Amino acid sequence: MRIAIAAFQIESVSFLPQVADIEDFERVALRGASILEKMRGTNSAVGGFIDVLEREQAHIVPLVDASLGALGPASERAVQRYCDEIVDGLRAHDGLDGVLLFLHGASWSQGHEDPERYIIGRVREAIGPQLPLVIAFDYHGNIDADTLRGVTAAFAYQKSPHTDMAQTGIRAARCLVATVRGEIQPVWTIRRPHVVVPSIFSATSLSPLADILALARAREAASNTWLDVSEMAGFAYADAHNTGYTVIAVADGDHALAARTADDLAAALHRHRAALYRPLKVWSIEEALAHACGRPPSGKPRILLEHADRMNDSTHVLAALLARGEENVAVPFLWDPQAARLACAAGAGATIAVALGGHSSDKAGPRLQVTARVRQLGPARAHYTGPVFHGVEFEIGPSALLEIDGILVSVTSFPAFGIDDAPFRMFGLRPEDFRLVVLRSKTHFRSFYEPIADEILVVDTPDYGAADLTQFDYRRLNTAMNWPFSQDAPRS
């Protein structure tokens, strides 16, 4: 059995000015055998593909894996380039029995608001109408029936934090293998409840979402035949006609079962739309700091979640902390290549005057003019330590730990999210040793930080990932058709 695998991934805030171009993707792109070497055994969809295919002794044809994380739009050239590369690779290999793709679902470029639809369409055209084509998506993908035209089946992560990325690749690859062998005939239904939520509230541990997902798992368990349900929260900050929640149900030959299941779960999402949009309190900076700093320390860190920051350079919370003179505070992974370069040139122990953060856009907060002591220089690469991406290496470029009036700020040259204790360990620190920790993650931090945190405060700031979606200037999403923009958005 010869199976081609490929991946293209970026989660695009379409409103952000920074565009990820080919050279950004090329920093992380893998090709051919190096995909197998680097991704085998990792908690990633591609890792899951490899796991199943090697176990089934399939011949894997690894094409390209161009996977960035959460950033701004992709350039038109980048979408074109990696789509061409996948299609050319498929055309160059005769005798393929099937294709597995991992696509984010919320990539976006100026010319393609749904690049996944474009890539899937081109792939289907290249491989002809018959060859099985199975897709794995991120849980934050924005997709609709048009995106999936021509796919044999599609699966998305069921958890956020995404602790089940490899498991999703396994679900997709098993479906493909069973289809190639003629053991199953996958059929699928997709439904869209027209509900859009900020990423911060797409965490699958939050109710009522957790209960609706449990309903999906119960329906799978109760089914006499194979049934697989993906509920995708979508990505509110990619402005596309299909932004928002999606339910995909895949079954073996049973259209009615897939349709009934997707209908019921989409109806449940629609019914709970108001609570899905606001399952937790959203704090203003002033409120959050008054609350977090006004209570005696508990011995556990309080997390100030500056969740609206999409580029890791937002200074709204840091500025307020400095103004209040707070101490024993950690601000891990602030993206600032200039500050990192300056600190590295000055060396450990030096004192530098630096303009810190706030450079990605005018929404990222003030450039802070500070005097900082360079406590330590850091490594250029690190490994994730928590359940999400465990063991996966990531690049931060030249980095340093700065101390500014009792606040420790680690600066990186490439944007990286603090989701576990990697940003602490690399400097010999522990998050538990701080009274306040400022994080910028949306959901991934929860698996590591929920057990060790005293409290997690969702702090809203006027950045590109803000919790109030009604403030964004959507051009492509039909806001009259979707919650929370319209009170009488249709059910599906």
Ligand SMILES: [Zn+2]
């Ligand atoms: Zn995601």
